[in-house]
Amino acid sequence: MAATRINGGATVQVKKTFVVPPPQRDTEEVPLTVFDLVAPAYHVTVLFAFSPPNPPTSDLVDALSATLPQFPLLTARLDHHHHAGRLRPCFVTGRGGAGALVVEAEVTSSSSLSDHLPLVPSPELAGLQPPVVETQHVLLVQINRFACGGLVVASSTQRQVADRFSMGIFYNAWADPRVATSQGHGIRVVDPCEIANLLLHFPTEFVAELKRRAQGKYTTFETVTAHVWKSITTVRGLDAGTRTSVSGRGRLGGTAVLPKEGFFGNLVLTASSGTTARELTISTLADVAALVRKGIRAVDRRYFRSFIDFGALHNDDDEEPLEPANMDVPGPNHLA
DSSP states (O other), rough: OOEEEEGGOOEEEEEEEEOOOSSSSEEEEEOOOOOHHTSSSSEEEEEEEEOOOOOHHEEEEEHHHHHHGGGGGGGGGEEEEEEETEEEEEEEEESSSEEEEEEEEEEESSSSSGOOOOOOOGGGGGGGGGGOOTOOOOOEEEEETTTTTTTEEEEEETTTTTOOOHHHHHHHHHOOOGOOBBOOOOOOOOOOOOOOOOOOOHHOOOOOOHHHHHTOOSSSHHHHHHHHHHHHHHHHSOOEEEEEEESSSSTTSTTTTTTOBOSSSSSSEEEEEEOHHHHHHOOOOHHHHHHHHHHHSSSOOOHHHHHHHHHHTTTTSSSSOOOOOOSSOOOEEEOO
């Protein structure tokens, strides 16, 4: 059994690895939507930490097994199917799916879970996460139990399956399977070592000062994004842009494109703002916040509808749709 050392001298010991099988339904090939195709093809990992007392691991696995049939894409397999004489990426659900990989592990340490909090992104945290390199599973879960009774649950999901909003629905359903509901709907696995994480904490007073400098006309999100963009560009001295994820749920609600309820999948596009490094560094914070706002507001209902039409128009093309890749400073920003 594998053992990995994490912060504070603690060791993560893998006790059991198994697969929650896909629902025993007829195999179905679900083509990737235009939103799936522009989503990054890597796994996104989220860690949830729970102080004791906690339910036994078997209860968590039973709840997971009861919830997953309501989210067939999470037990699917990423493959290709023939469409119009060409191979197209698709999710294979039902009996042909890959299932969800589950790892049960114990953390041996004289310290308690609270001694390891907050869980700041670091290479050592890899021991608490399921392995995602060259995996056929779109969902992997690792349940780490500390000697003190604390629990860390790590969930890694292939980003082309669902956006953060949809995964939030799944996590809530897993916590209470009685209300689980879902519907709807080239591929390269990115090595996690290629992805860098940076955790920033801005005190309330600092944010208030930023908003004052931005003349109080912009939201906290727009102001902080402008500050980070301006600061990073000043340090690097390079032409750069910033991008923000914008959810289409609020922009497509009430249309035939989006079900009234129960949608699970991807419905996020990127809002882009760009200028030169020189202009950015000499501009006021209010000017930069205005650029961020302009980029976000440009991704409106008409933009989402045109993007869907674009995907339908080019459905038989060899090329897969891509969003513009002209950003040098991407950020973990998200708007509903």
